[in-house]
Amino acid sequence: xxxxxxxxSKTICLPxxxxxxxxxxxxxxxxxxxxEGLGKHVFCNLRKTDSNFPKFxxxxxxxxxxxxxxxxxxxHAPWALKDANIDVIIASEFADIFKxxxxxxxILPIILTEKTVQKFLTSGEDLSxxxxxxxxxxxxxxxxxxxxxxxxxxxxxxNLSDMDxxxxxxxEIRRFxxxxxx
Amino acid sequence: MNKNxxxxxxxxxxxxxxxxxxxxxxxxxxxxxxxxxxxxxEVLRQNNWKLFNHKRNFATIDHSIPTxxxxxxxxxxxxxxxxxxxxxxCKEFEVTLFDCGSGNQGIVHVIGPELGxxxxxxxxVCGDSHTSTHGAFGALAFGIGTTQxxxxxxxxxxxxxxxxxxxxxxxxxxxxxxxxxxAILALINxxxxxxxxxxxxxxxxEYIQNLSMDGRMTICNMSIECGAKFGLISPxxxxxxxxxxxxxxxxxxxxxxxHWKQWKSDEKAYYDTVVEVNIDGTAPFVTWGxxxxxxxxxxxNIPSPEDFKDPAKQLACKxxxxxxxxxxxxxxxxxxxxxxxxxxxxxxxMEDFKAVAQIIKGKKIHPNITAYFVPGSETIRAQCVNExxxxxxxxxxxxxxxxxxxxxxxxxxxxxxxxKRCASTSNRNFVGRQGTGSFTHLMSPEMAAICAISGKIxxxxxxxxxxxxx
Numbered sequence: 001x002x003x004x005x006x007x008x009s010k011t012i013c014l015p016x017x018x019x020x021x022x023x024x025x026x027x028x029x030x031x032x033x034x035x036e037g038l039g040k041h042v043f044c045n046l047r048k049t050d051s052n053f054p055k056f057x058x059x060x061x062x063x064x065x066x067x068x069x070x071x072x073x074x075x076h077a078p079w080a081l082k083d084a085n086i087d088v089i090i091a092s093e094f095a096d097i098f099k100x101x102x103x104x105x106x107i108l109p110i111i112l113t114e115k116t117v118q119k120f121l122t123s124g125e126d127l128s129x130x131x132x133x134x135x136x137x138x139x140x141x142x143x144x145x146x147x148x149x150x151x152x153x154x155x156x157x158x159n160l161s162d163m164d165x166x167x168x169x170x171x172e173i174r175r176f177x178x179x180x181x182x
Numbered sequence: 183m184n185k186n187x188x189x190x191x192x193x194x195x196x197x198x199x200x201x202x203x204x205x206x207x208x209x210x211x212x213x214x215x216x217x218x219x220x221x222x223x224e225v226l227r228q229n230n231w232k233l234f235n236h237k238r239n240f241a242t243i244d245h246s247i248p249t250x251x252x253x254x255x256x257x258x259x260x261x262x263x264x265x266x267x268x269x270x271x272c273k274e275f276e277v278t279l280f281d282c283g284s285g286n287q288g289i290v291h292v293i294g295p296e297l298g299x300x301x302x303x304x305x306x307v308c309g310d311s312h313t314s315t316h317g318a319f320g321a322l323a324f325g326i327g328t329t330q331x332x333x334x335x336x337x338x339x340x341x342x343x344x345x346x347x348x349x350x351x352x353x354x355x356x357x358x359x360x361x362x363x364x365a366i367l368a369l370i371n372x373x374x375x376x377x378x379x380x381x382x383x384x385x386x387x388e389y390i391q392n393l394s395m396d397g398r399m400t401i402c403n404m405s406i407e408c409g410a411k412f413g414l415i416s417p418x419x420x421x422x423x424x425x426x427x428x429x430x431x432x433x434x435x436x437x438x439x440x441h442w443k444q445w446k447s448d449e450k451a452y453y454d455t456v457v458e459v460n461i462d463g464t465a466p467f468v469t470w471g472x473x474x475x476x477x478x479x480x481x482x483n484i485p486s487p488e489d490f491k492d493p494a495k496q497l498a499c500k501x502x503x504x505x506x507x508x509x510x511x512x513x514x515x516x517x518x519x520x521x522x523x524x525x526x527x528x529x530x531x532m533e534d535f536k537a538v539a540q541i542i543k544g545k546k547i548h549p550n551i552t553a554y555f556v557p558g559s560e561t562i563r564a565q566c567v568n569e570x571x572x573x574x575x576x577x578x579x580x581x582x583x584x585x586x587x588x589x590x591x592x593x594x595x596x597x598x599x600x601x602k603r604c605a606s607t608s609n610r611n612f613v614g615r616q617g618t619g620s621f622t623h624l625m626s627p628e629m630a631a632i633c634a635i636s637g638k639i640x641x642x643x644x645x646x647x648x649x650x651x652x
Contacts, residue, residue: 017494018375020473020612022610022613022615023613026618027245027591027592027593028592028593030217030593031217031258031260031264033220033263034220035221035328045618048618066376067375067376067409070375070376070473071610072310072591072610073309073310073326074217075221075328075329093376095379096345096409096411097325097327097406100326101330104327104330149202150202162333162341163333165206165341166336166339166340167337169339172197173338173339176197176208177234180210181210181433182238
């Protein structure tokens with residue numbers, strides 16, 4: 001698990017909006033029964049048709065157009081991005097299922113205004129992420145605050161799973177299950 | 183405050199709420215399939231967790247299974263291994279599997295309702311974004327990722343934030359050939375593919391109340407195509423009649439019905455947002471682009487980027503037309519088609535095939551067209567055979583196949599080749615969705631059947647006004 005508290009990284013910029021999970025990882029790669037090794041196929045169809053498509057060879061931050069991760073619920077999409085070294089994705093809006101899946105795999109989705117995202121997409125500058133203080137810093141030392149619930153922040157900083165929380169309620173859950181109709 | 187059905191189901195499934203944390207939320211039923219479950223079963227094994235309640239989990243095989251007659255004669259070893267893994271996992275964890283040849287296999291969102299597992303007031307999850315289909319019965323059903331599947335397996339709960347609520351009200355009387363598929367495409371066109379993000383939708387209005395369960399499922403199915411994880415309809419007599427006598431309706435029917443009747447929105451219930459969709463006089467829709475929002479009514483022309491105010495939509499239009507190789511200003515009608523796919527969790531039910539059979543009967547599939555008709559389940563296939571539809575399709579020259587997801591996402595070998603154009607009853611027209619370099623036009627089963635005969639995108643009204651087609 002990489003440290004989320006503070007880091008600076010180059011960015012990968014994909015300005016297109018509405019990037020769907022079929023584009024992130026096409027269905028042909030869903031025949032796997034493990035989570036590993038999907039990084040080399042990330043965006044493979046876009047890569048095929050665009051020789052200038054950015055390489056996922058180190059940068060930890062992806063900046064992209066709004067509604068990123070729409071479509072299929074495949075968790076293979078965040079698995080592929082994580083395997084391709086991505087820890088943070090910045091956009092003005094994320095699709096619900098993708099956002100939840102990303103957070104559960106140690107990826108931090110950061111929502112900033114469309115204007116700020118467009119600035120980062122245009123400049124391609126390095127960015128610094130500070131999850132403890134909930135800020136993004138650009139190359140001119142301007143800070144941009146982002147929102148994240150205390151719960152989600154703690155989960156990422158301490159590498160917790162929802163299971164750590166759910167397990168505490170096993171007695172209540174068992175009682176509920178017994179009285180609940182099937 | 184008067185409550186809507188979403189609030190009611192939510193509150194009835196909260197096990198624990200505390201400030202600053204998501205709710206511990208009970209899941210009544212989980213559906214599993216071969217593609218998104220293997221890693222979740224593996225998590226159970228790695229952590230030495232048990233399956234919390236195997237009677238609340240049901241599995242089937244749909245995404246990667248071949249839809250030809252032989253079924254098991256696979257050349258794809260990865261897909262075969264995936265299916266074998268599901269079988270092994272179901273055996274080990276004592277999960278009921280509706281396997282091929284059992285008579286109950288099919289697309290997970292088709293068989294759940296068919297078996298009577300899907301019921302009003304239930305919370306239902308599956309590792310598939312079209313799980314909202316089950317919302318047609320007044321269930322709160324939604325797609326989840328594989329990590330969450332493992333949480334449900336181990337605890338029968340999820341940690342969830344309550345979504346905002348949206349009422350979608352369809353108003354007016356549409357034109358004669360307008361179908362439920364067109365109603366949901368109309369909504370997505372109006373609010374955009376991210377218009378429902380963060381919301382659970384309740385579909386309302388006289389138009390919805392008059393629909394059959396098959397039609398309601400088509401509408402709830404595509405909620406995610408406007409970004410909403412949840413989409414549902416308050417249950418009524420149509421819902422109860424559908425469920426009567428189904429295999430997994432275990433209670434006495436009258437007792438069950440009394441229980442189900444509590445799940446409906448109060449009059450003047452509160453919603454965070456209300457959206458009205460005017461479908462008065464509206465014609466059937468067809469998509470021209472690379473997402474389900476990019477659609478027009480059948481008599482309209484393909485738009486140009488300048489037709490959109492939003493610069494992002496202008497760019498999306500430009501890029502989509504470059505991909506789909508269509509020209510702004512041309513009518514969508516008359517666009518030549520190479521493939522017709524009737525199937526998917528959106529439109530592969532009995533009502534769909536009845537409508538298709540009525541159109542195809544006594545006609546021939548156009549010589550340029552490859553037609554795949556893929557029923558949603560073994561039950562539907564058997565019903566089609568019983569009605570003689572298999573003969574009608576065969577005589578016309580269509581390939582009437584065996585149940586599965588098939589050409590909707592093209593991961594089982596059924597695909598549209600590069601550069602070919604498909605009239606499809608499925609739910610997504612994303613770049614490469616039906617095969618690398620393929621083009622998809624989403625539409626109703628009725629319009630797709632007409633395309634199969636004419637070989638091009640055709641207005642049902644004009645088709646049926648021709649004397650030989652009446």
